[in-house]
Amino acid sequence: xxxxxxLTATQVRLIAKALADPRRNEILxxxxxxxxxIACAExxxxxxxxxxxxxxxLRELETAGLIAVVRKGKFADLSIRRDVLNSYLAYxxxx
Amino acid sequence: xxxxxxLTATQVRLIAKALADPRRNEILxxxxxxxxxIACAExxxxxxxxxxxxxxxLRELETAGLIAVVRKGKFADLSIRRDVLNSYLAYxxxx
DNA sequence: TCATCCGTTAGATAGTTGTCGAACTATTAA
DNA sequence: TTAATAGTTCGACAACTATCTAACGGATGA
Numbered sequence: 001x002x003x004x005x006x007l008t009a010t011q012v013r014l015i016a017k018a019l020a021d022p023r024r025n026e027i028l029x030x031x032x033x034x035x036x037x038i039a040c041a042e043x044x045x046x047x048x049x050x051x052x053x054x055x056x057x058l059r060e061l062e063t064a065g066l067i068a069v070v071r072k073g074k075f076a077d078l079s080i081r082r083d084v085l086n087s088y089l090a091y092x093x094x095x
Numbered sequence: 096x097x098x099x100x101x102l103t104a105t106q107v108r109l110i111a112k113a114l115a116d117p118r119r120n121e122i123l124x125x126x127x128x129x130x131x132x133i134a135c136a137e138x139x140x141x142x143x144x145x146x147x148x149x150x151x152x153l154r155e156l157e158t159a160g161l162i163a164v165v166r167k168g169k170f171a172d173l174s175i176r177r178d179v180l181n182s183y184l185a186y187x188x189x190x
Numbered sequence: 191t192c193a194t195c196c197g198t199t200a201g202a203t204a205g206t207t208g209t210c211g212a213a214c215t216a217t218t219a220a
Numbered sequence: 221t222t223a224a225t226a227g228t229t230c231g232a233c234a235a236c237t238a239t240c241t242a243a244c245g246g247a248t249g250a
Contacts, residue, residue: 134226135226135227136226136227146227146228147228147229147230150227150228151228153227154228169225169227170227171226
C-alpha cells in the first residue's frame with residue numbers, strides 16, 4: 001500500500017501545473033511505464049523534442065516532486081514518485 | 096459508486112489545465128463543498144475576485160467538464176461533476 | 191590528451207493566460 | 221417603465237511559459 005503524506009498548498013500548485021502541460025503528461029506517463037529508471041535519450045526516441053526542452057520539463061516534474069532524478073555517470077536515471085502522485089490523488093478526492 | 100467513463104486526450108488536457116490555476120482550484124473546492132448548487136455571488140463573498148474574472152474561470156471549469164452551470168432566473172446554479180473528476184482520478188492512476 | 195556523448199544552462203521569442211474595467215444582457219422588483 | 225441586481229463579453233495588458241539554438245560541463249573511451 002502506497003504512502004500518502006498530505007501535500008502543502010505549494011506542492012499541490014506545482015503538481016497541478018506540472019500535469020497541465022500535455023508534453024509533461026506524456027513524459028511522466030513514459031517514466032511511469034518503466035519499473036526501473038529510464039534515461040533522457042530514451043524518452044527522446046519517442047517524443048520529438050529537443051534535449052533542452054526535455055531538460056526544462058524534467059526540472060518542472062522534479063520540482064513538483066513527481067519524479068526522482070539521479071545522476072549515474074553520463075546518464076540521468078529518471079523514475080516516477082508514486083507516493084507523491086498518490087498524495088495528489090488523495091487531495092483531489094477531498095473535493 | 097461513481098461513474099468512471101474514460102476521458103479523451105482533449106478532456107484530460109482541459110481538466111489538467113483547469114486544475115492548474117490556484118484560483119480555479121479554490122473555486123472548484125468551494126463548489127464541491129456544497130451538496131446543492133451555489134451561485135456566483137456567494138463564491139465572490141469568499142474570494143476577492145471581480146465578477147469578470149470569476150466568469151472566466153467558471154467557463155474554464157465548465158469547458159473542462161468539471162462543473163455544471165444551470166441558469167436559474169437571475170442566478171447561476173453551479174455544481175461539481177464528480178463523475179468527471181473521478182474519471183480524471185482513474186486516468187492518473189494508470190501512471 | 192582528445193574527441194565524443196549525455197545532459198544542462200542561457201538567452202530569445204512566440205504564444206498563452208490571469209486579471210481588470212467598462213459596456214452589455216437578462217431578470218426581477220418597484 | 222424605471223431601477224437594481226446577477227452574470228457575461230470585450231478589449232487590453234502584464235506575467236508567464238513552451239520552445240528553440242547555441243554554448244557549456246562532465247563523463248567515457250580511444
